[in-house]
Amino acid sequence: MRNDEVVAFMREGSRTGKLGVVRADGRPHVVPIWFDFDDDTGDLVFVMGSVSLKARCIARDPRVTICVDEMEFPYAFARIDGVASTSTYGDDPDAMLHWATETCRRFVGDDQAEQFGRRNADPDELLVRVRPTRYVGATGIAL
Secondary structure, three states, X not given: OOHXXXXXXXXXXXXXXXXXXXXXXXXXXXXXXXXXXXXXXXXXXXXXXXXXXXXXXXXXXXXXXXXXXXXXXXXXXXXXXXXXXXXXXXXXXXXXXXXXXXXXXXXXXXXXXXHHHXXXXXXXXXXXXEEEEEEEEEEOOOO
């Protein structure tokens, strides 16, 4: 897949991302996330708890990978590797509310996005921006 095809695939529907980070001892840690893309910057964006294991891992080593897949024959996947940066609610509460709402919109729909966004735009959360360094994807894997 071309870079734009990877992004389009990842945006399709409500596929959750699988975020991979590196633990302090070098082991991988993978967790599901809700995410969106900032069309102005090209960054992949998500919100996470500031005291979560993934937050601690990113603070120590900002290299991340996010993968989504299509679990129906003939199967497909897309992955973005990148470098994460974080900001707090206090840094920019408007940005936190905006991205918390937009990431939720993809997964809960327009009717609940504002409610979930307000709940997730919290001082105990971090706004994460992943600057892509590599795009990988394939369709029709089982063919």
